[in-house]
Amino acid sequence: MPSVFHIVVCGSIVPDPLQTLEPITTPTGPALKNELMLPAVLDPWAWHALFEAANLAKNNPGSKVWLVALGPKAKLQQVMMSVAQKAPFELVVIDGPASGFTESAEVASELAAAITSIAGLDKTKLLLFGGWESASRGAGTTLPMVGERLGITDQFQGVDQISVQPDGSFEVLERIEGGKHQVSTCAGAPALLGWATGNLPEPPNNPQVGMANMRTLMPALQKAKPAKVTNTGLAYASVALPKQRRETRIVKDMPADEIAQEIVAWIRAD
Amino acid sequence: MESILFLACVEADGSLAKAAREALSAAKNLAAGLGGAPLVVGLIGAEVQSAANALAACGAARFLGVAGAEFAPSRYTTDTAAATALAKAAGATIVVAPASSRTNRCLAGAAQRLGGRVDSHATSIAAAADGKISLTRWYYRQRMEGVLTRTARPWVVLLESGCAPAYAGVPGTTTVEAVAVELPALRTTVTGVRAPASDAQTIRPDAKLLFVAGAGWTKKQADGQVHATEAEQLILGFLASAKASLGSTKSLVDLSGEGQAVLKFMSHLNQVGQTGSTPRHPKGLATCCHGEEPHTVGWRFINERRAINLNAACSWAQGKADVLYVADAFDVMRKVNALLSSG
Numbered sequence: 001m002p003s004v005f006h007i008v009v010c011g012s013i014v015p016d017p018l019q020t021l022e023p024i025t026t027p028t029g030p031a032l033k034n035e036l037m038l039p040a041v042l043d044p045w046a047w048h049a050l051f052e053a054a055n056l057a058k059n060n061p062g063s064k065v066w067l068v069a070l071g072p073k074a075k076l077q078q079v080m081m082s083v084a085q086k087a088p089f090e091l092v093v094i095d096g097p098a099s100g101f102t103e104s105a106e107v108a109s110e111l112a113a114a115i116t117s118i119a120g121l122d123k124t125k126l127l128l129f130g131g132w133e134s135a136s137r138g139a140g141t142t143l144p145m146v147g148e149r150l151g152i153t154d155q156f157q158g159v160d161q162i163s164v165q166p167d168g169s170f171e172v173l174e175r176i177e178g179g180k181h182q183v184s185t186c187a188g189a190p191a192l193l194g195w196a197t198g199n200l201p202e203p204p205n206n207p208q209v210g211m212a213n214m215r216t217l218m219p220a221l222q223k224a225k226p227a228k229v230t231n232t233g234l235a236y237a238s239v240a241l242p243k244q245r246r247e248t249r250i251v252k253d254m255p256a257d258e259i260a261q262e263i264v265a266w267i268r269a270d
Numbered sequence: 271m272e273s274i275l276f277l278a279c280v281e282a283d284g285s286l287a288k289a290a291r292e293a294l295s296a297a298k299n300l301a302a303g304l305g306g307a308p309l310v311v312g313l314i315g316a317e318v319q320s321a322a323n324a325l326a327a328c329g330a331a332r333f334l335g336v337a338g339a340e341f342a343p344s345r346y347t348t349d350t351a352a353a354t355a356l357a358k359a360a361g362a363t364i365v366v367a368p369a370s371s372r373t374n375r376c377l378a379g380a381a382q383r384l385g386g387r388v389d390s391h392a393t394s395i396a397a398a399a400d401g402k403i404s405l406t407r408w409y410y411r412q413r414m415e416g417v418l419t420r421t422a423r424p425w426v427v428l429l430e431s432g433c434a435p436a437y438a439g440v441p442g443t444t445t446v447e448a449v450a451v452e453l454p455a456l457r458t459t460v461t462g463v464r465a466p467a468s469d470a471q472t473i474r475p476d477a478k479l480l481f482v483a484g485a486g487w488t489k490k491q492a493d494g495q496v497h498a499t500e501a502e503q504l505i506l507g508f509l510a511s512a513k514a515s516l517g518s519t520k521s522l523v524d525l526s527g528e529g530q531a532v533l534k535f536m537s538h539l540n541q542v543g544q545t546g547s548t549p550r551h552p553k554g555l556a557t558c559c560h561g562e563e564p565h566t567v568g569w570r571f572i573n574e575r576r577a578i579n580l581n582a583a584c585s586w587a588q589g590k591a592d593v594l595y596v597a598d599a600f601d602v603m604r605k606v607n608a609l610l611s612s613g
Contacts, residue, residue, distance in 0.1 A: 143379070174375075184345070
């Protein structure tokens with residue numbers, strides 16, 4: 001007998017990793033130069049979390065997936081055009097900054113409030129998913145605080161695998177030091193899983209899924225509530241690109257034997 | 271007046287990891303920089319007395335401990351409850367802890383329970399002459415460095431390893447005050463650790479050298495053929511001889527999902543860079559990768575960098591590597607392995 005889960009994935013947008021990023025100072029704190037012009041993608045680890053959520057929901061009929069995103073809704077709309085083709089979900093939008101310089105505790109408060117307001121969400125069936133870190137702030141602190149606000153005290157981070165048992169309990173593999181995984185069993189929902197890469201490949205585009213998602217995407221974007229993210233009590237003295245540029249010695253036309261000797265001497269040197 | 275809590279989880283053998291002793295040094299420096307702010311040591315584990323004794327001379331005003339079988343495993347429910355209780359018992363305004371998979375999992379939740387704020391992946395925390403505390407951390411996956419201050423307290427800080435000297439005081443004997451923790455019914459059981467077989471272990475966080483393999487290892491070589499099997503032998507041979515840790519570019523670990531030739535021992539756990547890890551090693555040798563920005567952010571904390579690439583104009587040459595060898599990595603690594611194996 002499959003279990004029924006209500007899976008909420010928290011995730012927002014980040015600049016495309018191939019873009020050059022440059023910090024600037026604004027009256028409200030640090031930001032990225034031309035931030036609203038930069039091509040954006042769904043945060044990579046949240047992206048994995050969404051695949052895993054969709055897969056779990058598919059294998060457990062009656063389950064449902066929501067994607068809760070705090071970000072500028074115009075950019076979210078662009079990114080959702082491609083994300084919506086990948087997996088069925090219902091979008092919940094909070095209109096606000098997706099910057100890495102925002103206060104994670106305030107973002108957590110906004111996300112928790114949005115999740116609490118989801119009609120029909122059964123917290124006894126709740127699996128709260130997200131990336132274990134973002135590619136913007138990269139702190140891994142927002143999701144645990146959302147979980148705390150929702151009263152979820154079984155939390156896992158750096159998750160690469162969940163295996164659900166017939167009774168609704170599950171086994172989780174979390175990344176730990178040295179390329180190992182810690183194995184845990186949990187009695188079942190509610191629980192929080194901050195995903196690392198997982199095991200699933202990126203799903204192919206599915207136009208039917210995209211069409212179904214579009215019915216709820218636009219209304220969700222239109223009724224997005226503004227976020228109150230003010231970075232209270234947080235001040236940045238500086239944000240800068242690393243200055244260090246190395247003087248690269250380019251070695252051409254050296255025989256492989258000599259290169260090997262040089263490399264081995266370098267490895268053996270203290 | 272600030273009050274500093276150094277918080278750490280004790281290892282299974284009763285010791286403290288190097289990263290924990292580094293965080294203690296940082297906490298001591300912070301306390302000193304604040305004009306002698308009180309420092310409290312808080313330990314979590316099955317048994318904490320041995321670890322406390324090892325820190326007896328650190329100058330802490332108090333030693334607090336949460337001990338018991340429930341606190342031996344790395345688990346959110348128990349660790350968060352213990353950390354919260356220790357911070358409250360210490361009256362801490364600043365909590366300094368080493369970053370690890372265990373503390374990274376639990377301390378944001380503890381900060382939430384304490385009504386405080388948290389910063390992870392910090393690379394330094396220090397007090398200025400005016401008593402203002404500044405913290406340094408990286409943003410956008412190690413692409414830019416920020417220095418920040420906070421007025422909210424308590425302020426929980428997770429300090430990355432390698433950012434402070436490890437505490438090396440003389441062990442002694444100290445008294446640990448036991449802190450009681452009320453636990454909810456436990457729904458999570460840690461059942462073990464799944465590790466690759468010892469001969470397949472390719473990730474070694476304490477290795478002096480990081481060896482990074484790029485997708486070029488699985489591409490057609492000069493003879494028009496793919497030599498994935500030889501690539502595997504060369505890479506594994508080098509890792510064994512040099513006791514190096516293995517990293518990979520995203521493109522290489524993704525190949526397995528694209529039906530191309532793959533290196534069988536490579537997984538997403540090896541991935542470094544924008545969507546992978548940022549390991550810390552004294553030296554790094556990159557082979558068959560082009561040193562593009564999303565990859566090289568994973569090298570931010572590699573001190574000495576060398577690369578082997580057939581393209582003299584690759585991104586490693588743009589001030590990212592100390593030495594770029596323009597050569598065939600297959601040829602060079604065959605010779606390197608021969609030299610290493612001959613002693």
